[in-house]
Amino acid sequence: MSEILLQGVDLCCERGSRVLFESLNIEVCAGEVLQIEGANGSGKTTLLRVLTGLSEAVEGEVRWRGQPIRRVRESYHLEMHYLGHAAGIKEALTARENLRWHAALQGVAISDQAGASKVDEALAKVGLRGYEDVPCYTLSAGQQRRVNLARLYLLPAKLWVLDEPFTAIDKKGVAAIEALLTHRAQQGGAVILTTHQALHNVPGLRKLELK
């Protein structure tokens, strides 16, 4: 078994006064794709937010490379990408400007020509060639989501936490993302995602069912 990257120990989460799940143990190793399944309201998003450190679990602990995430927050977040329900992009800015902003958040300054062409290349990979300089409010919901997904091509993080990455993405796009996830896992990255779609082309996919 390869190195354990992220580990949730004995997690318990509530929404309102309702217990979503308790004594949940979760482990993600390098090279793995983990799909979290469950009905609406079963706590998939809550679990992901706890794993990223956005929310705190009522009980239990999340560990990154064996350390509690509250102690290694900065180094954990530098190696982690989170894609939430919101597109995570500024509508007033262009696709290119949004990607530069995301790069800056990861500590990468894109100032030279080479960096700029890499941004355009990443946008082309998600099918947004020709939309680089268009303000994002003129893009469709699916295209806005693709701008955020371009980040996955541009900035390879060790762990990707994706909450419903396929929302509003067309069939071809879904296949491309599946290929990307598989490739990432083969390279030693890890992916946790929630989706209601069946993933057909991801070898070694592991599933976790929330009840």
Place this chain on the structure above:
Amino acid sequence: MNTPEDLLSPQSTSKEPLKVGIFKAVIGRDITAAFRHPSDLVNPLIFFVVVITLFPLAVSSDSVFLSDIAPGVLWVSALLATLLSLDMLFQSDFQDGTLEQMLLSGQPLYNAVLAKVMTHWLLSGLPLTLLSPLLAVMLFLPIEGIKTLLLTLLLGTPVLSFIGAIGSALTVGLRKTGLLLSLLVLPLYIPVLIFASGAVQAAVSGQSVAGHLAFLGAILALTMVLAPLAIVVALRISLSN
């Protein structure tokens, strides 16, 4: 390790310029975004101008009376205009999800927050300050008063932005923030209001304003250092739900 997908590697950049990076990135992004939707910028300014022009119409156009109330009117209007502009601070970032991306960036959040509040001041407090001499002349404020007014606004409006940002960060996850935000923030604005309008009144009556200005400067230094800490914690709490 370098595969086609590894286009940019975060490890290749050194640690030190990285911290300036987030500060510059936030300021650049917020200013660009704000100028694409200028109506949000202009609203507080229009409010400021309208409130002040209504006073002579509603109360009295007597020049002695107006110059008496000018320091108070100008400062209260500036304060309310700032309050009006606090919405644009974190609300839109929260809605489009960029705020949670900022929290998860692994960059020092203190710097990012400092940059956000300073941008807010650049886009609201600074224009108010630059506009104020014009309105002060309209209210027959003497020239010594106008000089002091400018100084107090320069020292005071950043404080309003920093304190307002704490309230804004605390209420960012809530549906209706208007009244709650005012209730949280207004009491904390009162010391600034007292020292600032006191300074302008002292200047008009020929007294020394050094004490007032020193207090305002001290308040500014204190809030500039401590407020971002409170804002960071408030944002983490607001986004944890």
